[in-house]
Amino acid sequence: MGGRFGVRPPMDPQYLPRPLLNPDCTRTPIGYDVKDLIAETTLSTHALSAGTLELDIQIERRGGLFKLAERQNPKRAFLFVSTVLGRHIPVAPKDHRDALNALCEMAVPHLKGGSVFVMGFAETAVGIGAGVFDGLRKMLPGRELGYLHTTRHPLPGVAPWFAIEEGHSHATSHFIMRPTRGSYHPGPASTLVLVDDETTTGNTFAELAAGLSENGARFGKIVLVTLTDWSNGAAAERVKSVVGDIEVEAVSLLEGSWTWTQDPDAVLPSLPVVAAAGCPTWEPDDTAMYRSPRAGLRGRDMSECEYLSWMEKLPRFKRKDRVLVIGTGEHVWQPFLYAEAVEADGLDVSFICTTRSPILPGPVIEHKITFPDHFGIGLDMYLHNVNPDDWDRIVLFTETGVEGIHPRLRTALGKGNIVDKDGQVFEMMDT
Numbered sequence: 457m458g459g460r461f462g463v464r465p466p467m468d469p470q471y472l473p474r475p476l477l478n479p480d481c482t483r484t485p486i487g488y489d490v491k492d493l494i495a496e497t498t499l500s501t502h503a504l505s506a507g508t509l510e511l512d513i514q515i516e517r518r519g520g521l522f523k524l525a526e527r528q529n530p531k532r533a534f535l536f537v538s539t540v541l542g543r544h545i546p547v548a549p550k551d552h553r554d555a556l557n558a559l560c561e562m563a564v565p566h567l568k569g570g571s572v573f574v575m576g577f578a579e580t581a582v583g584i585g586a587g588v589f590d591g592l593r594k595m596l597p598g599r600e601l602g603y604l605h606t607t608r609h610p611l612p613g614v615a616p617w618f619a620i621e622e623g624h625s626h627a628t629s630h631f632i633m634r635p636t637r638g639s640y641h642p643g644p645a646s647t648l649v650l651v652d653d654e655t656t657t658g659n660t661f662a663e664l665a666a667g668l669s670e671n672g673a674r675f676g677k678i679v680l681v682t683l684t685d686w687s688n689g690a691a692a693e694r695v696k697s698v699v700g701d702i703e704v705e706a707v708s709l710l711e712g713s714w715t716w717t718q719d720p721d722a723v724l725p726s727l728p729v730v731a732a733a734g735c736p737t738w739e740p741d742d743t744a745m746y747r748s749p750r751a752g753l754r755g756r757d758m759s760e761c762e763y764l765s766w767m768e769k770l771p772r773f774k775r776k777d778r779v780l781v782i783g784t785g786e787h788v789w790q791p792f793l794y795a796e797a798v799e800a801d802g803l804d805v806s807f808i809c810t811t812r813s814p815i816l817p818g819p820v821i822e823h824k825i826t827f828p829d830h831f832g833i834g835l836d837m838y839l840h841n842v843n844p845d846d847w848d849r850i851v852l853f854t855e856t857g858v859e860g861i862h863p864r865l866r867t868a869l870g871k872g873n874i875v876d877k878d879g880q881v882f883e884m885m886d887t
Contacts, residue, residue, distance in 0.1 A: 498712070506533035506722040513712035514688075514870035518558065521684060521710050526546035526823055528814035530724040533716070536812070538683055538819050541653055542612045542792070543580055544815065544840040546780060546806035549796040555709065556584060558819040559681050560591035561705040563649060566679045567592075570645030570707060571600035573675070577622075577652045577660065578606045582748060583788035585651040588681055592649070593755045601755035602639030604761075606664070607786060608812075609831065611750055612739040622677050635752035640673065648675040649694075656714070658691030659666065666698040680706040688713040727816050730837045734828025734864075738856045744877035747855050748786040767797055770871050772882060774850055775803075780842065780872075782852040784830055784860075791853040797831065803857060810839050825868045830860035844869050851875060858882050 458878055502509040523545075539546045540555040545638030552854065563596055573591055576585015580603045589603035610616045610631040617634040642648075647689040648668070650661050666676075678699065680691055687694075687709035692706040773779055781795035788809055795807040812835065815821050825839040825864050854860050857876045866874075872884040 463854070469722070469844055475771065480562040485593060488513070488726070489758070490591055496759065497578065499734055505719075506536055506724060507716055507718040510715040510717075511712060512714070513710060514578045515711040518555065518707045523820045525818060526725075526816040528725045528816050529727060533718075533724070534685075535815055536654055536684060537815070538653055541580070541584065542783075542807045543653075543809050543811055544605065544813070544821065546808040546841060549792065549799045549805060550673055552792065552807065553796065556587035557591050558709060559584075559588055559651075559683070562677050563588070563592070564595055566648045566677070566705040566707065567596075567649075568677050569657045570643065570676070571597065571602070572647050573635075573640040573673075574601070574603045574649040574651060575701055576603075576605040577664075578608050579786050579788075581605070581652045582786045583792055584653060584683070586749070586753070586789040587792070588649065588651050588768075589753065589755075593758055593789070599755070600641050602635060602641070602752055603634070603749065604635045604639065604752040605748070605750065605786070606632055607740075607748070607750045609738075609748065609750070609786065611742055618667045620660070620667050622660050622663075624645055630664075632664075633751050636754065639752035639754045642673045642675050644676040646675045646677075648673075648678045649681055650678065653682065655680065655682050655691045656686045658687055658694030661691055662698045664693045665695050669699055674704065678702055678704045682702065682708040682712040684712075686709060686712055687713050701779075712861065716821050724739045725816065730834050731828070731836070733832040734832040734862050735830055735832050735860045736834035738830065738860055740855065741877060744855065745879045746787070746790055746853060746875065746877045748789070748813060750786075762810070763838060769879055769881075770794060770875060771849070771851055773798065775846040777803060778846065779803055779805045779849045779851070780847040781805065781806070781807045782842075782850065784854045784856070785810060785812070785837070785852055790853075794851070794853070799884060806841055808839070808842060810837050812837055814838065827865040827868070830854060830856045830862075832860075839865065839868075844871060847872075849873075852884070857880070 498513045500511045522538050525535045525537045527535045539545055540551055540554050573746050574589040576582050583627045587607050593601050602717050616631040618632050620630045692704045781791050783791035792807055799805040817824050821840050823841050823843050826836050829835050829837045850869055853875045855877050858874050866884050874882045
């Protein structure tokens with residue numbers, strides 16, 4: 457009998473997951489694969505168009521975690537582009553899950569014996585925050601666990617619990633909705649786990665920890681979880697400075713530091729110009745079947761049988777199809793679970809998301825689709841490193857309904873399906 461998506465395991469060797477999109481690693485400017493250098497030394501220097509970046513990698517628990525690209529942002533000229541995050545480079549679901557599980561295994565010894573409350577940052581760490589929550593849920597059966605992420609899109613008619621600002625980001629405001637009843641249990645025996653893709657100063661972690669404390673959410677311990685920690689220990693110290701006597705630990709797959717030297721003659725890029733909205737104004741629907749968990753998740757909400765039941769209604773594929781699953785903005789976790797289930801049935805699958813992050817084209821960002829945002833805000837969004845010719849089938853998930861997928865994006869993709877917030881499936885080019 458075929459698997460859940462109508463194909464027969466085991467995987468045919470010729471359809472093993474394809475490698476990630478890799479640029480020419482022999483180049484010395486931006487865009488080469490950093491893992492090729494750290495085998496020889498922990499120190500490296502990188503000439504970018506706006507200055508020079510020096511990296512000092514002290515501990516790397518997994519090779520090839522990132523590549524360097526240049527941001528279209530005068531506040532910070534460069535970006536560490538994760539190869540396992542699934543935000544700017546398509547990633548095999550197994551590779552993404554392996555990274556999440558590695559982080560969970562590192563975090564577990566630092567947890568207190570009580571409940572665990574996990575939080576991720578919009579938009580980049582919404583998915584890995586949910587993944588750390590899911591991994592801990594499986595590793596700690598019987599524990600009370602909850603998850604909440606910050607959001608750029610507060611729920612309509614509901615006052616946010618509080619808000620914080622992120623200084624260097626292209627989108628600075630984070631709203632925090634009050635978590636669903638039962639999703640968090642603060643107290644001296646509980647642990648707060650804060651998840652982000654990277655940290656340099658720890659300031660954003662500290663802002664969130666302080667906001668929680670000021671709003672009555674006090675925990676016995678805080679654990680910072682990142683893919684890459686460039687703070688040289690400063691992130692944990694920065695959080696300690698705002699939470700008093702609460703113990704703070706930090707775990708990551710890579711630890712190091714960087715030094716940036718600005719070229720005084722460099723012409724800094726400008727942020728993308730805000731334009732007229734290209735899609736209807738959208739407000740989140742916290743009752744939709746397909747949505748980001750802005751009001752939180754409880755561990756008992758994560759029934760795999762329930763998730764697989766709604767996946768049964770989604771597109772099926774031929775045995776040899778190469779499949780790309782696309783999440784949109786903060787709508788990451790359910791699309792990833794779908795990609796993971798399709799991969800488990802033996803198909804060649806990769807996962808990626810649309811993003812608000814403006815990155816300049818180059819060896820790392822080989823393909824860039826620019827289109828009006830899904831939400832009617834009036835800004836550009838991007839889909840990076842997706843050449844539709846590389847895929848037989850494309851499935852794009854949206855919280856907004858098909859009207860939030862601008863014709864420019866649909867035309868650029870040219871094929872595939874759109875899955876809306878209610879689970880309805882549409883042809884990409886018929887909407």
